[in-house]
Amino acid sequence: xxxxxxxxxxxxxxxxxxxxxxxxxxxxxxxxxxxxxxxxxxxxxxxxxxxxxxxxxxxxxxxxxxxxxxxxxxxxxxxxxxxxxxxxxxxxxxxxxxxxxxxxxxxxxxxxxxxxxxxxxxxxxxxxxxxxxxxxxxxxxxxxxxxxxxxxxxxxxxxxxxxxxxxxxxxxxxxxxxxxxxxxxxxxxxxxxxxxxxxxxxxxxxxxxxxxxxxxxxxxxxxxxxxxxxxxxxxxxxxxxxxxxxxxxxxxxxxxxxxxxxxxxxxxxxxxxxxxxxxxxxxxxxxxxxxxxxxxxxxxxxxxxxxxxxxxxxxxxxxxxxxxxxxxxxxxxxxxxxxxxxxxxxxxxxxxxxxxxxxxxxxxxxxxxxxxxxxxxxxxxxxxxx
Numbered sequence: 001x002x003x004x005x006x007x008x009x010x011x012x013x014x015x016x017x018x019x020x021x022x023x024x025x026x027x028x029x030x031x032x033x034x035x036x037x038x039x040x041x042x043x044x045x046x047x048x049x050x051x052x053x054x055x056x057x058x059x060x061x062x063x064x065x066x067x068x069x070x071x072x073x074x075x076x077x078x079x080x081x082x083x084x085x086x087x088x089x090x091x092x093x094x095x096x097x098x099x100x101x102x103x104x105x106x107x108x109x110x111x112x113x114x115x116x117x118x119x120x121x122x123x124x125x126x127x128x129x130x131x132x133x134x135x136x137x138x139x140x141x142x143x144x145x146x147x148x149x150x151x152x153x154x155x156x157x158x159x160x161x162x163x164x165x166x167x168x169x170x171x172x173x174x175x176x177x178x179x180x181x182x183x184x185x186x187x188x189x190x191x192x193x194x195x196x197x198x199x200x201x202x203x204x205x206x207x208x209x210x211x212x213x214x215x216x217x218x219x220x221x222x223x224x225x226x227x228x229x230x231x232x233x234x235x236x237x238x239x240x241x242x243x244x245x246x247x248x249x250x251x252x253x254x255x256x257x258x259x260x261x262x263x264x265x266x267x268x269x270x271x272x273x274x275x276x277x278x279x280x281x282x283x284x285x286x287x288x289x290x291x292x293x294x295x296x297x298x299x300x301x302x303x304x305x306x307x308x309x310x311x312x313x314x315x316x317x318x319x320x321x322x323x324x325x326x327x328x329x330x331x332x333x334x335x336x337x338x339x340x341x342x343x344x345x346x347x348x349x350x351x352x353x354x355x356x357x358x359x360x361x362x363x364x365x366x367x368x369x370x371x372x373x374x375x376x377x378x379x380x381x382x383x384x385x386x
Contacts, residue, residue: 010144011069014079015062015065018061018148019059021152022054022061022090023054023058026053027050030093030160030161031048031050032166033098033160033166034094035244036165036169036242039243039244057090057093061083062086064086068085068086074118074119077143077144078143081114081115082115083147085115088107091108091111091155091159094159094160095158097160101158104159104160107154163187163190167193168197168242170186170187171183171186171197172200172243172244174186175200175204176244181204183201184201184204188223193223193224193225195232196242198225199234201220202216202220203235211280213283216287217291221322221323222377230296231292231296234250235247255277255281256277264292265289265292268289269305272309273309286309290305290306295382297383303331306328320345325348326348326378326380329352330379330383333352351378352380355374355375358375
């Protein structure tokens with residue numbers, strides 16, 4: 001005799017599978033978006049805990065499905081249609097963060113209407129109920145699995161999880177936890193980025209380094225940079241709407257808050273020589289200022305400030321960060337008469353000559369990709385190609 005699970009056993013298994021599906025959706029896919037939604041709704045007063053939140057929301061939506069199943073006169077093979085309102089609510093939770101997702105809203109409306117359509121249709125058409133036909137129980141269960149697949153596709157297609165938003169939120173969370181290494185690992189290999197994400201990574205890099213230089217001029221170009229928009233490395237107060245990290249935390253890190261309307265370059269210029277700040281804060285502001293000039297391709301301003309704040313000679317044992325070395329070689333190539341050309345080290349000069357020679361080789365798809373692999377993280381590539 002083959003064991004036939006009871007109707008209650010079927011429904012219990014389906015509720016467990018549904019709960020697991022909701023948990024995976026909330027915990028693995030929508031945690032950053034829900035965290036941002038909670039931050040906005042509470043005005044920053046409360047925070048979202050991913051694991052607890054996913055467990056509570058999954059349990060709540062399974063109970064909602066169970067209640068709707070008791071109210072709607074649906075046959076057993078359409079049992080999971082009662083889960084569609086829960087799916088709609090799950091989609092609407094993240095449909096407005098960070099921007100409104102019209103597709104998610106339309107899909108949620110369809111999920112709301114489908115149970116109503118099934119109930120209305122059932123009044124005019126007779127459904128064969130497997131409740132009294134146990135020979136079709138396993139066939140009915142296969143229908144349930146098909147509905148589970150439809151629900152999973154609806155959650156996957158209607159989710160409002162944006163990779164860039166996810167990276168920004170997670171990077172900010174690591175910085176809030178004072179984990180710059182964790183912040184720098186988020187989305188490093190991804191091609192998508194923004195100036196907000198770049199500013200967050202710059203903040204993390206400025207927390208690394210030694211008493212002479214932060215890691216900012218050494219590793220800034222290890223990460224992708226946006227192709228459009230004016231370069232910026234500082235957080236704006238409005239960025240607080242997109243993450244829980246306030247811009248004030250960066251300004252405390254640099255030593256002072258900017259006056260209202262003060263431009264980024266002017267603020268950093270004043271800050272890097274402020275005697276009221278500590279030596280570490282002066283170093284951070286100096287590296288921010290020099291890197292910002294380089295991102296704007298203003299080599300003249302970079303060289304002028306560099307000569308003023310870093311009087312390095314050829315006999316100095318100080319090893320400059322990679323970005324500074326490459327910028328000095330490029331500046332020396334354009335200004336051979338300047339004394340600053342003497343501090344461009346020979347190894348970097350040789351690499352620059354190889355780069356210039358590679359640019360004049362016959363172009364092909366292979367050589368272009370090879371050039372990007374070899375020099376894509378150099379300042380010369382950024383200066384010439386971006």
